[in-house]
Amino acid sequence: MVALSNPRTEGALVAVAGALAAHRGGRLLAVHVVTVPDQTSLEKAAANREKLDRSSAELLDAAVANAAAFDAPVETKTILSHRGIGEVFDAARASDADAVVMGYGGARFAGGRVEGSLDELARDLPCDFLALDGERLDPDEVLVPTAGGPSSDLSAEVALALRETAGANVSLLHVVEPGGEAAGREFLADWAAGHGLGDADLRVEVGDVEPTIGRLAPAYDLVVVGATERGLLSRIVRGSLTFGTIERLDTPVLLAERPSSRSPFERLFGSR
Secondary structure (H helix, E strand, O other), rough: EEEEEOHHHEEEHHHHHHHHHHHHHHOEEEEEEEEOOOOOOOHHHHHHHHHHHHHHHHHHHHHHHHHOOOOEEEEEEEEEEOOHHHHHHHHHHHHOOOOOEEHHHOOOOOOOOOOOHHHHHOOOOEEEEEEOOOOOOOOOEEEEEOOOOOOHHHHHHHHHHHHHHHHOEEEEEEEEEOOOOOHHHHHHHHHHHHHHOOOOEEEEEEEEEHHHHHHHHHHHEEEEEOOOOOHHHHHHHHOOOOOHHHHOOOOOOOEEEEOOOOOOOHHHHHOO
């Protein structure tokens, strides 16, 4: 499922979602969530449906046209909602989506009005989530930092999908402390082979992760960053994402999070 809200980002989001759908042998659902102001009832908004349908149709028609480049069936849907990103989660569950692709700006359109239930939604993902920070996507050279973990597995799958559909060259990055170079190279070679990326360019760098990514990113067209265990989407929604350097990159960044099982205690009290 690709959640659309901005014509400027539509093409890039569909490119990611279409590549992943083709890689998985699935279908693509393009959803336009129209956020209605709280003071306007959904019934009143629906009464002006002709205007809404016209703008929504233009966005979704463009998505269908862009998705034609991928070997995946395409469906479209328009949703009126007061809830914004909360509606994206509901739509993902209702459509039994395996993955959701959305714009990073879209993930933050709650505008700081984050209620506890929305924060919990973002912590309890129904499927894989990918948030693109950028308006363009021309992924000739793709950098995938990894230290292992489920979300890095998702990053690897996205890189494979972009290689299959767009011919992307993939570089893998593992950042180590001084003296850890040999172990880092062994880890990265094993990780690459285990994720179908054994022929990727392997980079082991010494330093801190975030500054290292910031230093290397300008040489690439896309950086695919897996979430930490603290929860990517929850931190985006709350405006507490800590990747300051990454957020300021000119290179487009695709933030990836794969759901993980949490205990009842963690569901009640969170993990901070």
